[in-house]
Amino acid sequence: MKSRTDWTPARWLRIVLPAVVIVIWLVAAGVGGPTFGKLSSVSSNDQASFLPASAESTEVQDWQRKITASDAIPAIVVVESDSTIAKADLADYAALGVKLGAVDGVQAPEGDAETSVAGPIPSDDGKAVEFIVPITDTDNVKTVVAALRTVVDDNVSAGTQAWVTGPAGLTADLVNAFGGIDGILLLVAVGAVFLILLLVYRSIVLPFLVLFTSIFALCAAILIVYLFALWGWIKLSGQSQGILSILVIGAATDYSLLLVARFRESLAHVESRWAAIGRAWKAALEPIAASGATVIIALLCLLFSDLNSNKSLGPIAAIGIVFSLLSALTLLPMLLAVFGRAAFWPFRPKFTGEHEHEHKHADEAQIAGLEGIRGLWRRVGVLIARRPRVTWVAALVLLVACAAGVTQLKANGVQQTDVILSQSDAVDGQKVVAEHFDAGSGSPVVIVADENDADAVLDAVTATDGISDASLYTGNTNPTATATTPEPVVKDGRVLINATLSSEADSAEAEQVVRDLRETLPKTSEGVLVGGVTAIALDTNDTAQRDLLKIIPIVLAVILIILMLLLRSVVAPVLLIGSVVISYAAALGVSALVFNHVFGFPGADAAVPLFGFVFLVALGVDYNIFLMTRVREESLRIGTRPGILRGLGVTGSVITSAGVVLAATFAALAVIPILFLVQIAFIVAFGVLLDTVIVRSLLVPAVSYDIGRAIWWPSRLSRLS
Incomplete structure (x- = not known):
């Protein structure tokens, strides 16, 4: 025809x-x-580069570059010995420090210093030494860290093990983990x-x-x-x-x-x-x-x-x-x-x-709209036609039960050592550092203060719980070359204070120390700023949580307007928006339970709920658009309730196939051993399947069938069908 x-x-x-x-x-x-x-x-995986310019840790980073005249990222080389390291052996380790400083990409020494590498710094228990290696070639951190690891492997003696860790080591391993994306x-x-x-x-x-x-x-x-x-x-x-x-x-x-x-x-x-x-x-x-x-x-x-x-x-x-x-x-x-x-x-x-549906059989004549529909989607249509309210109430109860688990979602950030799910030399090294040294060594809290208040601020920092040591930044100098104490570097009336944390720099305890410093230090000196690796993580998490509360209403409002224009209705779009929101909450609730009790994840990145929302709501509305545009097309021809059944029947298999395909593609993200991507993979894949099987197949058509032609209000279709 x-x-x-x-x-x-x-x-x-x-x-x-x-x-x-x-x-x-x-x-x-x-x-x-x-x-x-x-x-x-x-591509950049530097967390600091993604913070807004207004963040306090970003301001500190700008001052740090100005005062130190360097963008160096510290790598920590830690060497652990099976036995106590004698003081006489530190000279041999000093030679290793010189070799580390000679690697391309490591900061060049200033003045008469032999190397810019700090160390060897012996641990209190005498069974480990560490070096702090400033890397200035920040565009090639992965290459520089690989070279450092080669130098370490070639120069450690029998009975010792060595790791390259710290911010630079973790960044290099993160880049390696992302390597599979290509x-x-x-x-x-x-x-x-x-x-x-x-x-x-x-x-x-x-x-x-x-x-x-x-x-x-x-x-x-x-x-x-x-x-x-x-x-x-x-x-x-x-x-x-x-x-x-x-x-x-x-x-x-x-x-x-x-x-x-x-x-x-x-x-x-x-x-x-x-x-x-x-x-x-x-x-x-x-x-x-x-x-x-x-x-x-x-x-x-x-x-x-x-x-x-x-x-x-x-x-x-x-x-x-x-x-x-x-x-x-x-x-x-x-x-x-x-x-x-x-x-x-x-x-x-x-x-x-x-048209296939023009062929009517005796068993089909009882339910208008299901003519020519066979198999699963005919059975679903019959269920909705005969018991629409029972169907959508049961589906809604199931979704609400799943959503109850959302209270267990721990999306307040995780330690950087938990971000990489595969074996990582830097993660292993960080554990060794925490065992023998102050866990925050190599990743200090950086405080910017007025030079006139430097001593008072330094005393306040040292007195803060969770800070093991603090000192004014005096530049890359050789302290043994002079009998006098080097003067702190001053730029535009500001000085830097580096404070070593007692706990790991990316731990909750370290973040609390930063919060305490930000609360107490301004009482000592107006305009003091607190930054560093821990502050960057803290500001990132706080900003991500604010974004969630700001962006969700904007996305919902925009999608609602689009649906109203598309369906020429108010009721149907509100119904669709409500369905994808409860579907998102259900997916997040189940994901929280799986993350905590099946995978044993320590938590989730603060951006996970926002990314999950944007993808699930936008993509979930996709399938409802596919369904409801066909339902509207059929409703104009045969009436609303028959049109709902007809639209569901003819789109059922294709939308389900599309949902399975999308779930499978997002699930593929799990092959990259990064916690954030694995969690997004599960949330979106599970959420899409939940939306396809429960929301689009049962909840939306059953509610629409129960409401009837009023779903098209205030359009003319609400009065014609």
């Missing part, structure tokens, strides 16, 4: 149009693909999607067409992100890089599945593949565009964040969604038009010339 609006282009256009579109995307992939390996060169992550994600598509469509050709669409979108997005990061417009981190890859593959595949479903449906009604792709494109355009716009705008709401890492992820991920949309609406239609029914080989759709 051919509609008068069906369009079949001229023969030359059928050749030229696909060729031009496919060539454009091939060029984009050819240029963008090789850029994938270059992303790490414009290869294994993409391989696992693509492999998972391919297998799912094979199982869903039982086709050899179609999975390749969909994956080409996703991968070409990713290549184009990567090219733009790389250029933006290179020009300094955005800050790219390893976690943003990983999320970009997963988001593009998942979103592009979801949009592609919706278009493919419409194309397959159209092939049964029209013989021409061009007429079929025209119908499919027109039918899929609105839900795909609305879905993409919702995700893009929700992601751009991250620009309201005070954390530069969150602020940068917004446009980075939005760029990915833009190209996912473009590829699904341009490249895939041309590929489907070229292959036609062969895309579904060996199970090609047959041309019937009539």
Whole structure:
């Protein structure tokens, strides 16, 4: 049955149009693909760089650069001996310090000093020594730390073990852990999607067409992100890089599945593949565009964040969604038009010339809207039609029960030594440092004070519980070269005080010390600032928690407005927003229980709830958009309640497939041994499945069926159906 609006282009256009579109995307992939390996060169995993300029620890860092004239990051080399280290042996260890100072990228000594490396510093128990090595080549910390580890391995004697740790060592191991993003992550994600598509469509050709669409979108997005990061417009981190890859593959595949479903449906009604792709494109355009716009705008709401890492992820991920949309609406239609029914080989759709649901059987006549619907989705439709209130109440109770676990979520930050889940030399070394030295050595609290109040502030710092030692910064000098005590370095009337913590620098106890100092020191000297590694972590967590309270209402308001415009209704959008919020809370609640009692995680990054919210709410609304736009289309034709059942029946399999694909792609993030990514992988993967199976399949259609035509209020449809 051919509609008068069906369009079949001229023969030359059928050749030229696909060729031009496919060539454009091939060029984009050819240029963008090789850029994938270059992303790490414009990526930074330095936590301090993501703080706002207004943060106190950022101000301290600026003063620290000015006073020390250096951006050096300290590495701690700790050597542990099986026996007590004799004082006579310290000369041999001093030679090791000179060799460490000679490594390329380590700060050069000043004046007559032989090396800039501090140490060997013996432990009180005499069984370990440590060196503090300032690394100035901050763009190549991974390379410098690797060289330090080589020097240490080549020079430690029998009966001793050595580790390179501290901020620089942990940063290097973090970069190493992110290394899999350039290869294994993409391989696992693509492999998972391919297998799912094979199982869903039982086709050899179609999975390749969909994956080409996703991968070409990713290549184009990567090219733009790389250029933006290179020009300094955005800050790219390893976690943003990983999320970009997963988001593009998942979103592009979801949009592609919706278009493919419409194309397959159209092939049964029209013989021409061009007429079929025209119908499919027109039918899929609105839900795909609305879905993409919702995700893009929700992601751009991250620009309201005070954390530069969150602020940068917004446009980075939005760029990915833009190209996912473009590829699904341009490249895939041309590929489907070229292959036609062969895309579904060996199970090609047959041309019937009539709508399948017009065939009515005796057992189908009882429930309007389920004509032609078979299998699982017919049974679900029958359940909703006969017991809508029982269905949605049961689903809601289940979600509320899951959400109860959210109170156990410990999203107030974790120690840096807990961030890396794989074996780490730096993490092991940090434990050795804590065993033999003040746990905070090498990562001091940095205080900026007025030079006139320097002594008073120093006394107040030393008297603070949790501080084992404190001293004024006197520069990179050799104290043995002169009998006098070096004068502190003063810049613009300000001095630095370095305070060693008794506890590990990234522990809760250390953060409390920073809070205490920030409360008490201003009473000694007005304008005193407290920073350092611990303060950076503290400010990051506090800012992330403020962002959560600020951005969630903005995202919800924006999505609600989009849904109102799309569905021409107030009631239905409010229902959809409520459903994704309870779905998010349920996913977070179950995740908290799993993190605490199954995986045994020590906690979660403070940004985890915000990232989980943005992805789950935006992507969860996607599936409701796919469902409700089809429900509205059917409601205009056959009435609201039959339209709900019909819309659920014809979209059930494709939306479920899309949910499984998206869950699988996000689950692939777990192959990167970083706590934050593993937690986001579980939250989003589980949340998407929960949303697909419970919310979109039962809760939303059952509530909508129970309410009836009033869900379209105040539009004309609420009065007609």
